[in-house]
Amino acid sequence: IGALPAPAGLPAPKLSFEFFPPKTEALEQQLWACIRRLAPLGPRFVSVTYGAGGSTQARTHAIVSRILRETALTPASHLTCVGASRAEVDRVARDYWDMGVRHLVALRGDPPPGAERYEPHPEGYAYAADLVEGLRRIAPFEISVAAYPETHPTALSGDHDVDNLKRKIDAGATRAITQYFFDTEVYLRFLDRCAAAGITVPIVPGIFPVNSINQVRKFSAMCGASVPDWMGHLFDGLENDPETRRMVSAVVAAEQVRLLQANGVDEFHFYTLNRPDLVYAIAHILGARPSAPEEASAPASPNGVAEER
Ligand code: FAD
Numbered sequence: 001i002g003a004l005p006a007p008a009g010l011p012a013p014k015l016s017f018e019f020f021p022p023k024t025e026a027l028e029q030q031l032w033a034c035i036r037r038l039a040p041l042g043p044r045f046v047s048v049t050y051g052a053g054g055s056t057q058a059r060t061h062a063i064v065s066r067i068l069r070e071t072a073l074t075p076a077s078h079l080t081c082v083g084a085s086r087a088e089v090d091r092v093a094r095d096y097w098d099m100g101v102r103h104l105v106a107l108r109g110d111p112p113p114g115a116e117r118y119e120p121h122p123e124g125y126a127y128a129a130d131l132v133e134g135l136r137r138i139a140p141f142e143i144s145v146a147a148y149p150e151t152h153p154t155a156l157s158g159d160h161d162v163d164n165l166k167r168k169i170d171a172g173a174t175r176a177i178t179q180y181f182f183d184t185e186v187y188l189r190f191l192d193r194c195a196a197a198g199i200t201v202p203i204v205p206g207i208f209p210v211n212s213i214n215q216v217r218k219f220s221a222m223c224g225a226s227v228p229d230w231m232g233h234l235f236d237g238l239e240n241d242p243e244t245r246r247m248v249s250a251v252v253a254a255e256q257v258r259l260l261q262a263n264g265v266d267e268f269h270f271y272t273l274n275r276p277d278l279v280y281a282i283a284h285i286l287g288a289r290p291s292a293p294e295e296a297s298a299p300a301s302p303n304g305v306a307e308e309r
Contacts (some may be wrong), residue, residue: 010261013283015268017038018046018272019034020274033276039073041280046074052082061077076101079093081121082112083109083124086123087123089125094138094139105145106132106135108125144176145175146178146179147165147178147203149186169201176194180208181206183226202267204268206269207282211249213245254281
């Protein structure tokens with residue numbers, strides 16, 4: 001890391017954090033401990049995922065509503081269009097607007113388990129670009145969309161996928177958040193391709209601190225992200241050594257974000273998996289500092305939880 005600039009010489013990074021709606025009371029407490037721990041870092045927004053096929057709709061709504069009521073954070077609700085009619089999706093979006101949500105992460109969503117391929121709902125928005133267009137008609141939301149540095153797994157080609165991102169931006173999205181990646185070169189080349197396609201909105205890297213290499217391999221096989229060999233080697237032999245694993249995870253993520261920062265990236269979206277410690281440390285390394293004295297809060301349980309999406 002010797003060649004990388006000292007974060008002290010760089011402006012504070014712009015941060016956002018993604019949470020998922022937990023299924024149990026214990027996990028809900030873990031989520032709130034996580035939110036309390038990360039809130040003083042002053043994220044521009046915190047986003048809450050929407051379970052596959054809208055399965056967490058009520059829980060996503062409840063978490064976002066509590067964020068609005070009990071914190072000074074700006075929530076962004078994820079919203080998918082798979083398996084729902086336009087009228088249903090529009091109603092959810094209107095509800096969000098009425099309760100004070102001004103930022104949505106608009107997504108198509110994945111086909112339900114067991115379905116071989118994605119089939120749009122007969123009366124629904126077919127793709128995320130159509131959803132963005134629909135949301136624009138409902139209210140002046142700030143809209144973020146998904147981007148795939150390694151190409152969405154079912155895209156016809158990388159170029160088609162970048163064209164699709166351009167359609168989402170042209171429909172009214174103002175930011176893209178990327179699927180996670182571990183090879184910085186891949187992301188930087190993706191930025192070049194997007195710039196060449198005329199995409200000018202921020203394309204914020206999604207950072208996924210690795211808690212378990214096996215879990216990451218599983219997610220990656222589904223979402224088309226690749227796990228470089230060097231990363232697999234770093235975790236070799238640590239299956240039963242969670243402490244060392246966490247230290248290695250911290251180093252891997254810290255190197256990744258510092259390399260991005262050295263290449264001019266100053267916005268980062270963290271997939272927190274509702275666990276704050278690694279994310280807090282990495283944000284600290286990037287130069288983020290709490291804006292006010294931190295309130296005393298119990299550290300979140302280190303028990304593993306699976307991401308909803
Ligand atoms: P789209 O942009 O619609 O693209 C989907 C695929 O269709 C791509 O391959 C694209 O190239 C192709 N395509 C688009 N338009 C056309 C067309 N007209 N004809 C043919 N092909 C087309 N999932 C959840 O269920 N809940 C979440 O909360 C959630 N949050 C996410 C957050 C981020 C930051 C990311 C990166 C992903 C998230 N996902 C979530 C996963 C996402 O729903 C899946 O990756 C899904 O498969 C694609 O969603 P999309 O919005 O990128 O779809």
